[in-house]
Amino acid sequence: MRKKVFRRKSRFRFRIKNRELIRICAAATAIVFFSLVLLPLFIVAFFPTEDGEIVGKNRGSHTVTLYRHQEGRVITLDLEDYVAGVMAGEMPASFEMEALKAQAVAARTYALSKIKRAKNAGNSAEHPEAPLCDDTHCQVYRSEEELMNLKGKEWMEDGWRKIRQASLSTAGEVMYYQGALVEQPLFHSSSGGKTENSEDVFVSAFPYLRSVDSRFEGDAPYQNESVSVSFGTFEKKVREKYGASNISIETIKILSRSEGGRVKEIQVGDKVLSGRDIRELFGLRSANFSLAFNGKEDIIFTTRGYGHGVGMSQWGANGMAKAGYSYVEILQHYYLGVSIELL
Numbered sequence: 001m002r003k004k005v006f007r008r009k010s011r012f013r014f015r016i017k018n019r020e021l022i023r024i025c026a027a028a029t030a031i032v033f034f035s036l037v038l039l040p041l042f043i044v045a046f047f048p049t050e051d052g053e054i055v056g057k058n059r060g061s062h063t064v065t066l067y068r069h070q071e072g073r074v075i076t077l078d079l080e081d082y083v084a085g086v087m088a089g090e091m092p093a094s095f096e097m098e099a100l101k102a103q104a105v106a107a108r109t110y111a112l113s114k115i116k117r118a119k120n121a122g123n124s125a126e127h128p129e130a131p132l133c134d135d136t137h138c139q140v141y142r143s144e145e146e147l148m149n150l151k152g153k154e155w156m157e158d159g160w161r162k163i164r165q166a167s168l169s170t171a172g173e174v175m176y177y178q179g180a181l182v183e184q185p186l187f188h189s190s191s192g193g194k195t196e197n198s199e200d201v202f203v204s205a206f207p208y209l210r211s212v213d214s215r216f217e218g219d220a221p222y223q224n225e226s227v228s229v230s231f232g233t234f235e236k237k238v239r240e241k242y243g244a245s246n247i248s249i250e251t252i253k254i255l256s257r258s259e260g261g262r263v264k265e266i267q268v269g270d271k272v273l274s275g276r277d278i279r280e281l282f283g284l285r286s287a288n289f290s291l292a293f294n295g296k297e298d299i300i301f302t303t304r305g306y307g308h309g310v311g312m313s314q315w316g317a318n319g320m321a322k323a324g325y326s327y328v329e330i331l332q333h334y335y336l337g338v339s340i341e342l343l
């Protein structure tokens with residue numbers, strides 16, 4: 001009888017121990033889960049990350065109203081659908097993800113600053129119905145359906161997926177300079193080695209559009225492109241457009257260059273023109289050019305880079321991404337002093 005009681009007790013104790021063990025295991029699992037999963041999530045959600053990216057505020061869902069020129073009507077769409085539809089025409093989808101993300105933030109910032117200005121000053125006379133339109137007047141936008149027709153199924157599965165990812169992973173992020181939304185997040189294909197101060201190319205000086213080195217453009221096309229123009233054509237075009245006279249090889253001379261290397265002033269006969277004038281007149285890829293003469297027959301322009309050279313160089317951004325820079329670092333390199341924040 002005694003023996004039996006003892007046995008029962010023993011089994012009972014054993015059961016208790018087993019439960020304790022389960023409790024200890026559960027507590028240990030909870031601690032591990034908290035420190036490895038919940039705590040990092042909490043830190044990432046509420047504190048800025050190392051490279052200054054602010055995450056964790058409500059990325060929200062924002063909508064934009066857009067005037068579609070061909071249809072002659074206004075549509076309302078999700079901001080990130082809009083951003084992706086703009087990016088599809090701005091940067092090759094084959095570019096690195098961090099470069100695509102930088103482009104997404106630039107496109108979003110441009111759109112939001114236009115919407116903000118329209119709120120204060122009214123919509124543009126070009127489209128009084130909406131703050132944004134879908135062509136080069138604002139930013140070229142294509143819907144998913146239009147892109148499917150334009151680029152095909154393969155591109156949609158690969159390129160479009162990447163572009164959507166770049167847009168969604170930066171959802172709601174825009175650039176600010178000293179507390180104000182950046183108004184002119186300009187970009188171009190490649191700078192030729194150095195970007196330009198905005199006032200050297202356009203009228204206005206913006207503190208974040210300064211000339212900076214663009215060191216990672218090694219893969220960019222049009223690094224040294226030569227264009228030959230016969231002297232007769234050159235003389236005729238400059239005379240007709242600018243009324244210049246006394247044009248000869250001796251009276252064609254580059255007088256000054258901007259900080260980024262573009263021709264600022266060029267003497268042509270009795271006129272002083274800008275590098276941009278010459279670029280537009282002869283369809284040059286860039287105003288960063290040098291001159292050579294082939295006897296008295298031809299003028300040879302050799303250009304560096306492609307585009308106006310202000311703001312972010314897309315090929316430079318792609319090169320930086322390949323070298324391991326994040327989209328925030330890329331943006332802060334090309335747009336001086338900006339911070340990336342949520343709307």
Ligand SMILES: [Zn+2]
Pocket residue numbers: 124126127132133134135137138139
């Ligand atoms: Zn517009």
